[in-house]
Amino acid sequence: xxxxxxxxxxxxxxxLLAEIRKTATRRWTLMxxxxxxxxxxxxxxxxxxxxxxxxxxxxxxxxxxxxxxxDIDFACELAxxxxxxxxxxxxxxxxxxxxxxxxxxxxxxxQVQVVYSxxxxxxxxxxxxxxxxxxxAVGFETTAPATALAVRQAERDGVQNFSLLVSHVRVQPxxxxxxxxxxHRVQAFLAAGHVCTVMGYESYESxxxxxxxxxxxxxxxxxxxxxxxxxxxxxxxxxxARLENCYARAVQAAGNRAxxxxxxxxxxxxxxxWRGFGVISRGGLELRPEWSHFDARLRxxxxxxxxLENDACRSYDVMTGQLKPTDCPEFGKRCSPDSPLGxxxxxSEGACAAYYRYAMPVDHTT
Amino acid sequence: MTEREGKSQGGWQLNCPVSLRDYAECVxxxxxxxxxxxxxxxxxxILKILQPVASQSLDDSTRLPHSGQPxxxxxxxxxxxxxxxxxxxxGSLAIYGTVNDLAVSGARPRWLTLSLIIEEGLPLAVxxxxxxxxxxxxxxxxxxxxxxxxxxxxxxxxxxLFINTAGVGELLEPVPPGPAQLQAGDELIVSGPLxxxxxxxxxxxxxxxxxPLPQSDSGSLYPAVEQLRLTxxxxxxxxxxxTRGGVAAVLHEWAExxxxxxxxxxxxLPVTPEVRGISELLGLDPLHIANEGxxxxxxxxxxxAEAVAQLQMIPGMERASRIGVVRERGVAxxxxxRTLGAEQPLADPLGSPLPRxx
Ligand code: SF4
Numbered sequence: 014x015x016x017x018x019x020x021x022x023x024x025x026x027x028x029l030l031a032e033i034r035k036t037a038t039r040r041w042t043l044m045x046x047x048x049x050x051x052x053x054x055x056x057x058x059x060x061x062x063x064x065x066x067x068x069x070x071x072x073x074x075x076x077x078x079x080x081x082x083x084d085i086d087f088a089c090e091l092a093x094x095x096x097x098x099x100x101x102x103x104x105x106x107x108x109x110x111x112x113x114x115x116x117x118x119x120x121x122x123x124q125v126q127v128v129y130s131x132x133x134x135x136x137x138x139x140x141x142x143x144x145x146x147x148x149x150a151v152g153f154e155t156t157a158p159a160t161a162l163a164v165r166q167a168e169r170d171g172v173q174n175f176s177l178l179v180s181h182v183r184v185q186p187x188x189x190x191x192x193x194x195x196x197h198r199v200q201a202f203l204a205a206g207h208v209c210t211v212m213g214y215e216s217y218e219s220x221x222x223x224x225x226x227x228x229x230x231x232x233x234x235x236x237x238x239x240x241x242x243x244x245x246x247x248x249x250x251x252x253x254a255r256l257e258n259c260y261a262r263a264v265q266a267a268g269n270r271a272x273x274x275x276x277x278x279x280x281x282x283x284x285x286x287w288r289g290f291g292v293i294s295r296g297g298l299e300l301r302p303e304w305s306h307f308d309a310r311l312r313x314x315x316x317x318x319x320x321l322e323n324d325a326c327r328s329y330d331v332m333t334g335q336l337k338p339t340d341c342p343e344f345g346k347r348c349s350p351d352s353p354l355g356x357x358x359x360x361s362e363g364a365c366a367a368y369y370r371y372a373m374p375v376d377h378t379t
Numbered sequence: 380m381t382e383r384e385g386k387s388q389g390g391w392q393l394n395c396p397v398s399l400r401d402y403a404e405c406v407x408x409x410x411x412x413x414x415x416x417x418x419x420x421x422x423x424x425i426l427k428i429l430q431p432v433a434s435q436s437l438d439d440s441t442r443l444p445h446s447g448q449p450x451x452x453x454x455x456x457x458x459x460x461x462x463x464x465x466x467x468x469x470g471s472l473a474i475y476g477t478v479n480d481l482a483v484s485g486a487r488p489r490w491l492t493l494s495l496i497i498e499e500g501l502p503l504a505v506x507x508x509x510x511x512x513x514x515x516x517x518x519x520x521x522x523x524x525x526x527x528x529x530x531x532x533x534x535x536x537x538x539x540l541f542i543n544t545a546g547v548g549e550l551l552e553p554v555p556p557g558p559a560q561l562q563a564g565d566e567l568i569v570s571g572p573l574x575x576x577x578x579x580x581x582x583x584x585x586x587x588x589x590x591p592l593p594q595s596d597s598g599s600l601y602p603a604v605e606q607l608r609l610t611x612x613x614x615x616x617x618x619x620x621x622t623r624g625g626v627a628a629v630l631h632e633w634a635e636x637x638x639x640x641x642x643x644x645x646x647x648l649p650v651t652p653e654v655r656g657i658s659e660l661l662g663l664d665p666l667h668i669a670n671e672g673x674x675x676x677x678x679x680x681x682x683x684a685e686a687v688a689q690l691q692m693i694p695g696m697e698r699a700s701r702i703g704v705v706r707e708r709g710v711a712x713x714x715x716x717r718t719l720g721a722e723q724p725l726a727d728p729l730g731s732p733l734p735r736x737x
Contacts, residue, residue: 021718023718023719023720026718026719027719030719055723056717056723057717057718057719058717058718058719058720058721058723059719061721062719062721128585129585129587129661133585133586235718235719350726350729351729362662370723370724370726371723371724372723
């Protein structure tokens, strides 16, 4: 893991911090698009160090947080059916749907299995031929290639009892919808490095042009983040709006061709409901018609239950950078990781959870 | 080992439709019914293997010699899946786990009981391998198995094999006073790399395909505790094996008891590259992952260097490290200083760690 240590060197981090402070003549507002970046910024104390120089606001980049309640409710319903196993990444288990989370369902006897990769879910199907295995396919473009691979593998091996509840979301349409709101505060974007690893960043060219905002592709380690922030600040100070890649060690302009092709082959773009956001045009992925036999929505009937939104949760404001989690009236009071009111407090990538975990001083003694 | 319960003695043998020979290789429900087959299982398989470390009485209870020392007692149940993992298995884990609970409370482990709850269908060869491991670990830690019990339950009721133990040890002076006595300025030490056991089990259970696999730290803490007792005596405040919930859970428990803030520094935490790799991959914190032969200890101010030096002489504890201090209570009960030195609260582990998505 020497690879990572190089990007965590405290002395180098201090040098970059000093450079950012020197470069900024005023306070700039940057949005880190991805929840993983939010966590890293807080975990390593970067957000606190830049207080007064750069305001970092969180974007919509936590796939767990934006997965719609309808999908979670359906997943819960499936997990309760006989002869069915709902397979999911661990993160999804604690997120409340309208009434329950998958963890609640499992406690009550439902079949929910944590997997570490979609291919594990295919293997689970092969091991349990008498059961239907539904994989809850959530995540951004980063996880889509792996679920696409699972579909292809299941097809190749003739696995009949495997299907997907597809809830993949796409980052860029969410960024677009955000900058179209008249009161947004974003002056530059730190684009999510891992999404670009797969999708590349060419598509940001026109985005930068249209909205005249700097976009800097940024990684997740402290030095990656600091370099990304410095690049944004330099552009802003010079009155520029360019696309820049500060994550060259992992990201190519065209992304990962093979992974992109795979996603193209299995999925098509659709409009998708994002939790807290409503419908985002072209904001998600669904299986192409030729793969629809793997679509759990088509295979299994869904009961039409009303979706109960929690009014108290201000997740939309948090995920669009309008509200700092610590300023939410429920933060740390009625809402904590033990008893979350909204998804941003549940997911390990969620902005509220990040603040709860890392921000001082929150009184954790109560 | 005593065999305490006899269910429907003998009756089943007349009605059993299947020849006994068909069951020769696996544990069957009949093995738990208390008749001849039960006795054969206990005599020929279990007691034979445990013979070097077990008392040979088959009475309903065992008399223990009285040495005049106050006694400490503990109990634990072991339900690990898979039964065998890199660096150990459920058998040795049951012995070490019980021995360690006694050791960290300042007792010399002497006697323990062993109850086996076996799933019907468990191959006898597997049972024997586990018992051999029990015998080895008990021999190594010089504890005697003085009573036991065997139950067989239907397929699906347990996962292969569960083991329950009770352990009794003799308290040796000076007994560590415990976390209520923690003072501001006391120093915190961890005896070895974090999260080895939890990651070893997770990596094989979930077939993560990681090379090299992390190895469980499963082992006895008694030699280390004994060494510390002899060299540091009353300057030790408290000890605890950091099992489920990891080091973070112990820190939180101590902080709650003493009402102070326990503050650690990330850069001083010993973590192996394998564990770190998986942690990064799955978004887990090694501080929250279970250990089975690693303890947290607190010592008086100024004693940490000596304690660490003593620990480092013990095999497997070469990476013992001072990781932090006790302070007057701040806003959070447990804090950690990360990369840039800023102090942050450390979360109390919430249920079992769940891996993240991206
Ligand atoms: S603190 Fe809780 S209630 Fe407030 S926005 Fe975050 S998740 Fe919602």
